[in-house]
Amino acid sequence: MKFLLHSHFPAGHAYPMQAISQALVDRGHQVVWLMSADNEARVKVTGATFVKTRAIATIDAPFIKANSTGLLDRQFHRLRARVVAQVADYRAVLADFPADALLVDVFPHGARALHELGEIPAYATLGVIPFYTSGAAAPFPVSGDSPPASWLSLMWNGLQQLINQWILLPLFLAPVINRQRKVLGLKNLPFGEPAEYFTYSPLLHIQASCATLEFSQEPKSKQHRNRVAYVGPLVRLSPTTLSQLPAWWETVMSHSRVVGITQGTLAMDPTSLIIPSVRALKDDPSLLLIVVSPHGKDVKVQIGETDNVRYADWLPYHLLLPRLSLLITNGGYGSITQALSHGVPLLCAGQTEDKKDTAARVAWCGAGIDLKTDNPTSDQVKVAVNKVLADESYSAKAHLLGKELNDQGGAQKASELLEELATEYAKDIRAV
Numbered sequence: 001m002k003f004l005l006h007s008h009f010p011a012g013h014a015y016p017m018q019a020i021s022q023a024l025v026d027r028g029h030q031v032v033w034l035m036s037a038d039n040e041a042r043v044k045v046t047g048a049t050f051v052k053t054r055a056i057a058t059i060d061a062p063f064i065k066a067n068s069t070g071l072l073d074r075q076f077h078r079l080r081a082r083v084v085a086q087v088a089d090y091r092a093v094l095a096d097f098p099a100d101a102l103l104v105d106v107f108p109h110g111a112r113a114l115h116e117l118g119e120i121p122a123y124a125t126l127g128v129i130p131f132y133t134s135g136a137a138a139p140f141p142v143s144g145d146s147p148p149a150s151w152l153s154l155m156w157n158g159l160q161q162l163i164n165q166w167i168l169l170p171l172f173l174a175p176v177i178n179r180q181r182k183v184l185g186l187k188n189l190p191f192g193e194p195a196e197y198f199t200y201s202p203l204l205h206i207q208a209s210c211a212t213l214e215f216s217q218e219p220k221s222k223q224h225r226n227r228v229a230y231v232g233p234l235v236r237l238s239p240t241t242l243s244q245l246p247a248w249w250e251t252v253m254s255h256s257r258v259v260g261i262t263q264g265t266l267a268m269d270p271t272s273l274i275i276p277s278v279r280a281l282k283d284d285p286s287l288l289l290i291v292v293s294p295h296g297k298d299v300k301v302q303i304g305e306t307d308n309v310r311y312a313d314w315l316p317y318h319l320l321l322p323r324l325s326l327l328i329t330n331g332g333y334g335s336i337t338q339a340l341s342h343g344v345p346l347l348c349a350g351q352t353e354d355k356k357d358t359a360a361r362v363a364w365c366g367a368g369i370d371l372k373t374d375n376p377t378s379d380q381v382k383v384a385v386n387k388v389l390a391d392e393s394y395s396a397k398a399h400l401l402g403k404e405l406n407d408q409g410g411a412q413k414a415s416e417l418l419e420e421l422a423t424e425y426a427k428d429i430r431a432v
Contacts, residue, residue, distance in 0.1 A: 055085035086110025122425035143354035232408030
């Protein structure tokens, strides 16, 4: 089969798609992956054919410059050219590569338009950020909330969801998309569609997580409800030799209490989380701190020499995570799900974009603590770390979630679902 993949420009979006791309290639399929120019190496290492975004790259340029993803900000006017740009880039690939299915991770409006135009048999979406539903008990994106705990709060949340569905989305988001659909020769979107239609494919949505971590919330849309599949963390394992690991790696292997500290792939300013965390824990001889950051040298200059801190620009997570007693992180979705898949409890300190929602899920599940800030003090970090390490319930909940995540099937399951989707809609086309 032929599959066209398109993922958003940040590296955190490329990594999960890498796993699916690799799995599809290994299963004998042809894969073309449309991605920003700086991700070419990440695409080619999977065996997929790389095609750089062009029209989409122009739309993404301001977000890259601002160090932002452009997701979940509800500034809908910034979508005013994205749908047309997506269709242009997709058509450029499809002219020579008649894909059986298209997989996108965010902003699925162009994929939906192409499917309605009959230019792509089927399209699926990939969830690499928290899964947002629109039922009465579903927390809103970027709220950092958990499901309502009382009847009054449930009624208020449900009312807000109805206002969003029937007033806000039709007034502010749908017109932006409809103007571009008109250019493409399509009708307006149906009035009052549930929010899921603006985010996920009703044909197949693959979520890189598990139901419990997503509050066990089902989509409001019945069509989506039957087409959502959890597959757990999506990780492409690359062979790592001892020569690629730092000289101090044996210390990690032999230490009983290792704490990892990282700030993900986008918001990496070490002064917000890494430095306060190192300052909080550097004088505890029972801990070995592993700082994974390209700014390790800057941190070392500010902190000074310490016996229990090690720095690395990069470490393979599949080797590091099993050695950790705790991971301190700003809450990137991929890091969180990977850590939990190894039974590692978490200390989350991130409030930008979807990170506060990821942290809320971790805290709700009892697998870690949400500090509810981007810039914790050293005292906040120290108190929270001591609490997690002293209370075995955090580790126990993390291991339970890890088992659920690991039972979902991963990239192989995602590939099977895409094959089934392509086969199903190929049959429909032949029938017509």
